[in-house]
C-alpha cells in the first residue's frame with residue numbers, strides 16, 4: 055500500500071501531526087506540504103490523507119482547491135481527512151466547509167487532531183488574534199485547546215487495518 059499525506063500548516067502543529075501519522079502508518083508513505091513541496095501524481099497512490107489547520111473558520115485555500123480539482127481521481131482512493139483546530143465543538147462544520155461532500159461520504163475516517171498555538175512563530179496579526187482568543191477563553195472558562203495525539207493513532211490504525 056502506498057500512501058500520500060497532503061497537508062497545510064502555518065506554524066508547524068499540523069506538520070508535526072502529519073509526521074506522527076506517517077510514523078504510525080504501515081507501508082510506503084510520502085509527506086507532502088502543499089505550501090512548499092511538489093505534489094506528486096495521484097496515480098502512484100492508493101491511499102490519500104488530506105488535512106490542515108483552521109484559521110478564522112477556514113482551512114488553507116490550496117487544500118480546498120486541490121480536493122475540488124482532483125475530485126474524480128480522489129473518489130477512487132482510500133481516503134482520510136484531518137483537521138487541527140481549537141474549537142472541537144464546531145468540527146463537523148469545519149469538515150463540511152473544507153472538503154467536498156462526496157469525498158467526506160467516501161472517507162474511511164475523519165479526525166480532529168486538536169490544536170496548539172505557537173505564538174513565538176506567529177506574524178503580528180495572528181499573534182494579536184490568538185491573544186484575544188486566549189483571553190476570551192479564560193473569561194468564559196472554555197477548555198483550552200490541546201493536541202489530541204490519540205486521534206492520530208486512531209487514524210493510522212483505521213488505515214492500517216483497511217489494507
Ligand SMILES: Cc1cc2nc3c(=O)[nH]c(=O)nc-3n(C[C@H](O)[C@H](O)[C@H](O)COP(=O)(O)O)c2cc1C
Pocket residue numbers: 062063064065066067068069107108109110111112138139140141142168169170171172179180181183184
Ligand atoms: C489567528 C488564528 C486564528 C484561528 N482561528 C481558529 C478558528 O477559527 N477555529 C478554530 O477552531 N481554531 C482556530 N485557530 C487555532 C488553530 O487552528 C490551531 O492553533 C492549529 O493548531 C494551528 O495549526 P498550524 O500550526 O499547523 O497552522 C486559530 C489560530 C490562530 C493563531
